[in-house]
Amino acid sequence: MGSVDDWITEFFIRKGRLFGRVLQAYRERGVKEAHLIAMLLEKHGVPRGSRIIELGCGSGRISVPLAREGYKVTCLDISSEYVEEALEYAQNMGVKERVEGVVGDAWKVDELVEGGYSAALMVWTTLIGYKGSPETDIELLSRIRKIIVPGGKLFILRHTDRDTIVARNAQCRMDTIASDLGDLFVIEKPRFDPVTSILENTWTYYKKKGDELEFLGKQGFKIRIYTVTELIDIASKAGWKLEALYGGLNQDPFIPGRTSINAVLVAD
Numbered sequence: 001m002g003s004v005d006d007w008i009t010e011f012f013i014r015k016g017r018l019f020g021r022v023l024q025a026y027r028e029r030g031v032k033e034a035h036l037i038a039m040l041l042e043k044h045g046v047p048r049g050s051r052i053i054e055l056g057c058g059s060g061r062i063s064v065p066l067a068r069e070g071y072k073v074t075c076l077d078i079s080s081e082y083v084e085e086a087l088e089y090a091q092n093m094g095v096k097e098r099v100e101g102v103v104g105d106a107w108k109v110d111e112l113v114e115g116g117y118s119a120a121l122m123v124w125t126t127l128i129g130y131k132g133s134p135e136t137d138i139e140l141l142s143r144i145r146k147i148i149v150p151g152g153k154l155f156i157l158r159h160t161d162r163d164t165i166v167a168r169n170a171q172c173r174m175d176t177i178a179s180d181l182g183d184l185f186v187i188e189k190p191r192f193d194p195v196t197s198i199l200e201n202t203w204t205y206y207k208k209k210g211d212e213l214e215f216l217g218k219q220g221f222k223i224r225i226y227t228v229t230e231l232i233d234i235a236s237k238a239g240w241k242l243e244a245l246y247g248g249l250n251q252d253p254f255i256p257g258r259t260s261i262n263a264v265l266v267a268d
C-alpha cells in the first residue's frame, strides 16, 4: 500500500505531462483570471509591486500574468517541469525579473523560501485536501503562515465547495464530464464519497486528429473536499482569520451548493 498522497507524484510528476496539457490549454483564461485576482489583491491591501507567492503554481498560468500586473511573484510547485515552463512563459512575457521559480513540496514551504511575503495564493482547488485529512491541511496552512508578514493575507481561490459537489450530484452520483480544449479532449469520471468527503476522479486524455480521437493516457486524483465552515475552521487552527468570502474571482457572493469558495484570510 502506498501513502495517501501517492497520487500527487503520479498525477503531477510521473504522468505530469498529461495534466500539463490542460494547464497550457487554460493559459489564455489564466490571463483574465489573474487580472481579477490582481483586483482582489488590491482590494484586500496587497497592492501591485508587493511580493507574493503562489503555491502549486503549475506552469505559471496565474503567476506570470500576475507579474505582468506588477507583482513580484514566487511560483512554487512540486513539478520541476511545470516550474521550468513557468519561467519560460515569464521570459516570453518579458517579466522574467519579477518571477522566481521554486521546485519543492509546499508542506515544507517555510524551509524552501525566505519569507516576508505580503500574500500567499492557492488557485483552482490546489493543495488543500490533497493529503486527505484536516490535520495535514492545518500543517500546510501553518507552514504558509510562517512565511507571511504580520497582517498579511492568504487567498484560497476557486476552491471546490463540498456543498456544491453534493448539490450537483443527487444521491452523490456524478455524471461524466467532457471538456473540449482545442486539440485536446478530456473525459472526467468523478465519484464522491459522502462519508469520507473524498472526491475521486479519473481523467482520460485524447488528442483530436480530424474526426478521430487518439488516446494519450489516463490518470486519477483523490482529494478531501470541505464545506466552507470546515475550511475556515481548519484555517483558524493554523492562525488565519476570515476577512472575506466570495463565490468567484469577480467578487460575486458565495452561495453554498452553487459557487466555488474564494476566501481571503488574514494572518491572525
Ligand SMILES: C[S@@+](CC[C@H](N)C(=O)[O-])C[C@H]1O[C@@H](n2cnc3c(N)ncnc32)[C@H](O)[C@@H]1O
Pocket: 008, 012, 023, 055, 056, 057, 058, 059, 060, 061, 062, 076, 077, 078, 079, 082, 104, 105, 106, 107, 122, 123, 124, 125, 126, 127, 130
Ligand atoms: C490543480 S493544479 C493548479 C495549478 C495552478 N494553481 C493553476 O491554477 O493553473 C495543482 C498544482 O499543485 C501542484 N502540487 C501538487 N502537490 C504539490 C505539493 N505537495 N507541493 C507543491 N505543489 C504541488 C501540482 O503540481 C499542480 O501544478
